[in-house]
Amino acid sequence: MKLWSPTIAFGGGSKYLAIVEALARDVRSGALGQGDRLPAQRALAKQLDVDLTTVTRAFNEARRVGLIDATVGRGSFVSRSAPPAPGRRQPSPPASVDFSMNMPPQPPEARLAERMQAGLAALAATPGFLDRLHYQDSAGVMADRAAAAEWLGRRLGPVPVQRVLVASGAQTALAGILAVTLKPGDSLCVPSLTYPGLRMAAERRGARLVAVAADADGVIPESFRECCQRAGPRALYLVPTLDNPTTATLPARRREQIAEIARSHGVAIIEDDAYGSLPPDAPAPFAALAGDITWHVATLSKCVSPSLRIAYVAAPGTGEAVRLSSELRTISMMAPPLGAALASHWMAQGELDEIVGAIRSENRLRQAIARETLAGLSIQSQPSGHHLWLTLPETWQRAELGAHARQLGVTVISSDAFAIGPAPEAIRISLGAAPDRETLRYGLSLLAILLTQPPGSVSTVV
Secondary structure (H helix, E strand, C coil): CCCCCCCCCCCCCCHHHHHHHHHHHHHHHCCCCCCCECCCHHHHHHHHCCCHHHHHHHHHHHHHCCCEEEECCCEEEECCCCCCCCCCCCCCCCCCEECCCCCCCCCHHHCHHHHHHHHHHHHHCCCCHHHHHCCCCCCCCHHHHHHHHHHHHHHHCCCCHHHEEEECCHHHHHHHHHHHHCCCCCEEEEECECCHHHHHHHHHHCCEEEEECEECCEECHHHHHHHHHHHCCCEEEECCCCCCCCCCCCCHHHHHHHHHHHHHCCCEEEEECCCCCCCCCCCCCHHHHCHHHEEEEEECCCCCCCCCCCEEEECCCHHHHHHHHHHHHHHHCCCCHHHHHHHHHHHHHCHHHHHHHHHHHHHHHHHHHHHHHCCCCEEEECCCCCEEEEECCCCCCHHHHHHHHHHCCEECEEHHHCECCCCCCEEEEECCCCCCHHHHHHHHHHHHHHHCCCHHHCCCCC
16 A cells, blocks of 8 residues: 655645645545555655654644544554544644643543532531631641541551641641651651652751662662661651652562661651552552551642642651641641542542542553653653653753753653752653643653654754
8 A cells, every 4th residue: 555645835834734734635635545554754754854743743633633543553544534624723732741740630530620519519508617617727627537537547547536637738748747757957768769849848847868779669678777777867758659750669578678677766757648549559558567657648639639738647646646736737727628628528428539540540541651652761650650750861861851842842850859869860751730641642752752862863853
């Protein structure tokens, strides 16, 4: 079968739109039939003397409007349901794609807007609703703490409600926990690549950060032991499930070893379990293994929506919970009352599980798109998470890549934001902020094109 060989006179308009229009014209005229194979993108770019990104953008748009289908390993074909004419609607590709903000996707299946509206209406109809509009206890009202204790208990085991607090987001909770556990000058063990918000809060507290080595499975127990012997830390901070940024999940045996080391050296564990509810088979949290020395933080921002600004803390004991409550009052006064009430309502109705399930499913689809689009590159990822960690090819440096990507309208975060010490040549790519999968695929395809050729050859692209 002869491959499509269009003749296109590029004028002053967008070249990629000219390719889409030529494709649509040839489908209408019958020059291309349903199921006909299209040339490889690189070959078509060479034939038309345009950048590969121009052809990639054209194919993405043609797929979006239903002109073509793509099959991994087979190529692109005229869609068997291709419309005879796409009309004069002008495609509107995204001006930018943000891979920097690590937030959950908001798939239609989660029905977040509908659920928020219905949930708040149901709450407004309940007796005592107006009390929710007043100032609340800094630890959260008892109804919300009880709902959180039951929800957390499914993973942690039974947790007394007196040890559970409601905070205005994980960042607030972490700042309060650091204030309770550390004095200025104290050492805090952290992974060599760690969450920037924690680092910022610890530095503001005057803590000394001590890096613990990690591998593809997360923090290495022997490195943590050496840190305890050398630095005498007061606490260890980690994200044990779907680590931010590396996506590593600590195996159960390592968690047990780290808990044993922490106990033997009198070190508290600060467990940032932001993503713990996403994988259906995550190992038991540290709070289930060593609850008496663990501060467990579970936020809804990373598994539901950042708009809720609700996080739950399971403190090691009642006394620690009282001290944290005082710190939370100083930092933020209270958690958003309506957000906390809505979350409790969703827990009681089973809707929170449904939302998390929809986001988990969307994450799996987006991770599959990422694996397909970034095939051949060195990435660490987990199916249920909404970010991945990409080690750059030897030809690229992270600052150079970031500059090229920005000129294409793509934003990523380099390893510098996470590194305690020398930063590796790597970037974090967050998949959740893209509004839909086609935008995600489009942005990732631009990154793939950049990364699969040396920097000196992409000056025409940017």
